[in-house]
Amino acid sequence: MNPDVAAAADRIRPYARRTPLWRAEVDGRPLVLKLEHLQLTGSFKLRGALNALLTADSPDRVVTASGGNHGLGVAEAARQLGLPATVFVPVGAPEGKVRRIEAAGAKLIRHGQTYAEAVLAARQAPGYYVEAYDSPAVIAGQGTVAAEVVADAPDVDVIAVAVGGGGLAAGTALGADGRLTAAVEPERCRALNHAFEAGRPVDTEVVSVAASALGATRVGEVPFEVLRAHDVRSVLVSDAELLAARDRLWEEFRLAVEPAAAVPFAAWLAGRVPGGTACVVLCGANTDWTP
Numbered sequence: 514m515n516p517d518v519a520a521a522a523d524r525i526r527p528y529a530r531r532t533p534l535w536r537a538e539v540d541g542r543p544l545v546l547k548l549e550h551l552q553l554t555g556s557f558k559l560r561g562a563l564n565a566l567l568t569a570d571s572p573d574r575v576v577t578a579s580g581g582n583h584g585l586g587v588a589e590a591a592r593q594l595g596l597p598a599t600v601f602v603p604v605g606a607p608e609g610k611v612r613r614i615e616a617a618g619a620k621l622i623r624h625g626q627t628y629a630e631a632v633l634a635a636r637q638a639p640g641y642y643v644e645a646y647d648s649p650a651v652i653a654g655q656g657t658v659a660a661e662v663v664a665d666a667p668d669v670d671v672i673a674v675a676v677g678g679g680g681l682a683a684g685t686a687l688g689a690d691g692r693l694t695a696a697v698e699p700e701r702c703r704a705l706n707h708a709f710e711a712g713r714p715v716d717t718e719v720v721s722v723a724a725s726a727l728g729a730t731r732v733g734e735v736p737f738e739v740l741r742a743h744d745v746r747s748v749l750v751s752d753a754e755l756l757a758a759r760d761r762l763w764e765e766f767r768l769a770v771e772p773a774a775a776v777p778f779a780a781w782l783a784g785r786v787p788g789g790t791a792c793v794v795l796c797g798a799n800t801d802w803t804p
Contacts, residue, residue, distance in 0.1 A: 514660055514663070514688065514690060515653075515656065515687040515688060517649065517653040517656070517687065518653050518656035518657060518659075518660050518684070518687050518688040519660070520653070521560070521564040521650075521653040521654045521656065521657055522657045522660055522661075524563070524564055524567045524568070525560055525563040525564055525567065525654060525657065528559075528563050528590070528593050529552065529553060529559055529560055529563060529657075530551065530552050530553055531661055532547065532548050532549045532551050532552055532658075532661070533548050533551070534546065534547055534548070534662065534665050534666055534792070535548055535766075536666075537766070539765070539782070540782070543789075543790055544781065544790075544791060544792075544793060545662070545666050545669055545790065545791065545792040545793070546766075546768075546778075546792070546793055546795060547658065547661070547662055547672075547792055547793070547794040547795065548768070548795055549658055549794055549795055549796050549797070550768070550770050550771075550774055550795045550796065550797050550798035551798075553589055554582070554585040554586050554588075554589045554613070554617070554799075555582075555585065555613070555797055555798045555799045556582040556585065556586065556726075556796055556797030556798070556799060557586075557655060557658050557681060557794075557796050557797065558582045558583045558585065558586030558587075558645075558655075558797075559585075559586040559589055559590060560586075560654040560655055560657050560658065561583075561586065561646075561648075561650070561651035561652070561653075561654035561655045561680060561684070562577075562583070562586040562587045562589075562590040562591075562643055562651070562654070563586075563590045563593075563654060564650050564651065564653055564654030564657075565590075565643050565644070565648060565650040565651050565654065566587075566590050566591065566594055566596070566641075566643065567594075568650045569641055569650075572596065572640065572641030573596070573640075574596060574597045574598070574599070574639065574640035574641065575587060575590075575591045575596050575597070575598040575599070575640050575641050575643060576598070576599045576600075576601075576635050576638045576639070576640035576641065576642050576643070577598070577599075577600055577601070577635060577642060577643040577644075577645070578600070578601040578602070578628065578631040578632040578634070578635035578636075578645070579600055579601070579602055579606075579614075579628070579631070579645060580602065580603065580606060580610075580628050580724075580725050580726060580728050581602065581606050581607055581609075581610030581611070581614070581725055581726065581799060582610065582726055582797050582799055583643075583645040583646075584600035584602060584610070584614045584619070584621075585610060585613050585614050585617060585799065587600060587619070587643050588600055588614050588617035588618060588619035589617045591618075591619065592617055592618045592619075597620070597640075598618070598619040598620070598640075599619060599620045599621075599622060599635075599638055599640060600614050600619045600620070600621055600622070600635075601622045601623075601624050601631040601632070601634050601635035601638070602614070602621065602622070602623055602624075602631055603623070603624070603625050603626055603627055603628055603630065603631050604623045604624070604625065604626060605626065606623070606725065607725050607799075607800065607801065608801065609799055609800055609801040610725070610799050611623075613799065622634070622638075627719075627728075627730070628728055628729065628730075629730060644733075645678055645680065645729075646677065646678030646679055646680030646681075646683075646729070646733045646735075646736055647678065647680075647733030647734060647735050647736065648680075648735060649735060651680050652680050652683045652684045652687065652735065652736055652739060653684065653687065654684070655680050655681045655683070655684030655685070656683075656684030656685065656686075656687040656688030657684070657688065658674075658681070658684065658685065658688065658794060658796075659672055659684065659685040659686075659687075659688030659689045659690075659692075659694075660688040660690075662688075662689075662792045662794075663688065663689060663690045663692070666790075666792060668790050669692065669790050669791065669792040670692055670693065670788040670789055670790055670791075671692060671693040671694070671695055671746075671786060671787060671788030671790075671791045671792070672685050672689050672692060672693075672694055672695070672791070672792045672794065673694075673695035673697055673748075673777035673778075673780060673781055673786045673791055673792065673793045673794065674694065674695070674696060674697065674777055674794045674796065675697055675698070675723070675726075675727060675773050675774065675776040675777055675794075675796055676696045676697060676698045676704070676705045676727065676732075677704070677726060677727035677728065677729045677773070678704070678729035678731075678732060678733045678736065679696075679704070679705055679729075679732040679733050679736030679737060679740060680733065680736055681794070681796060682694060682696040682705065682736065682740060682745070683733075683735070683736035683737075683739035683740050685794070686739055686740055686743035686744070686745055687739060687743070691744070692744075693744050693745070693746060693787065693788060694740075694743065694744065694745045694746070695745075695746050695748050695777065695780065695785075695786045695787070695788075695791070696740065696745050696746065696747050696748065697748045697749070697750060697776045697777045697779070697780040697785075697786075698727065698747070698748070698749055698750075698776070699721035699722075699723050699724075699727065699749070699750060699751070699752055699755060699776065700721075700749045700750065700751050700752070701718055701719075701720040701721055701752075702717075702718075702719050702720065702721035702723060702724055702727050702728065703717060703749060704717050704729050704730065704731055704732040705732045705737070705740065705747060706747045706749060708731075708732045708737050709741075709747050713737070714731045714732045714733070714734055714737050715731065716730050716731050717730060717731065718730075721752055721772075722752050722755070722756060722772050723752070723755060723771075723772040723773040723776060725773075726771060726772075726773035726774075726796075726797060726799075727773050727776070746786075746787065748780045748785045748786065749780075749785075750776055750779040750780050750783065750785070754779040754780075754782070754783060755772055755775050755776050755779040756772060756775070757779070757782075758775040758776075758778040758779035758782055759771075759772055759774075759775035759778075760804075761778075761782070762775060762778060762795070763804045764804075768795065769798060769803075769804060770795050770797065770798045770800075771797050771798055771799055771800035772800070773796065773797060774795045774796045774797045774798065775795075777793045777794060778793045778795070781793050
């Protein structure tokens with residue numbers, strides 16, 4: 514295992530859940546589901562936030578910007594570590610996520626129409642700024658998801674994850690122990706796919722029902738360098754496909770996840786995830802959607 518991911522796993526173990534795997538058969542094909550939406554705060558983001566704070570130089574307060582899930586992770590990590598936290602969110606952030614951030618004890622500030630505008634404001638606030646994805650410590654923390662998959666299901670040969678700013682995908686590439694990473698994005702919310710085409714991170718449009726979680730306009734520099742150096746397949750799905758996948762997860766398995774979490778499952782259903790035995794990471798469930 515990558516040494517940074519292994520160290521992160523040891524570091525966050527007292528604070529984060531080890532989420533279960535579920536082996537299933539769908540359309541006659543074997544599938545492994547990583548139920549990361551059962552993580553504390555309802556998404557994988559807690560892992561990276563914990564690792565970032567546990568490797569920081571004794572911060573006395575924490576600040577970040579988020580579309581929702583990262584802010585929740587930072588708020589909970591700060592609460593567990595006894596640190597005050599402030600989270601900036603765009604004014605249109607989903608109410609379900611905003612409510613949970615405040616419930617975790619963080620001060621919430623609405624600013625700007627986009628995540629990028631919230632970031633600019635948050636960086637001017639006092640405190641240790643926790644990156645959402647463009648940080649080696651955060652990436653290593655997210656890589657603990659893949660490390661658990663490898664340990665619990667060594668027969669898996671590809672791990673499929675949703676991509677926003679690239680932190681989970683980069684962590685997966687590091688933690689997958691040589692297995693292929695399928696990095697899946699909505700067709701009109703494809704920062705990584707455009708970066709691969711351009712050879713560098715570039716600005717891109719963000720138009721998707723999954724944009725509240727996958728709405729980075731540009732993939733992070735640090736995750737992009739990691740992804741470019743590993744075995745990664747860029748995959749795209751439509752909004753109609755990801756919503757149908759979300760609904761099927763409920764109808765077939767009674768798993769209620771947010772649209773972003775259904776993105777890799779949609780790619781697998783469409784036959785765009787290569788390999789024999791795939792693991793699909795269901796990364797979050799912070800939504801007010803009800804079946």
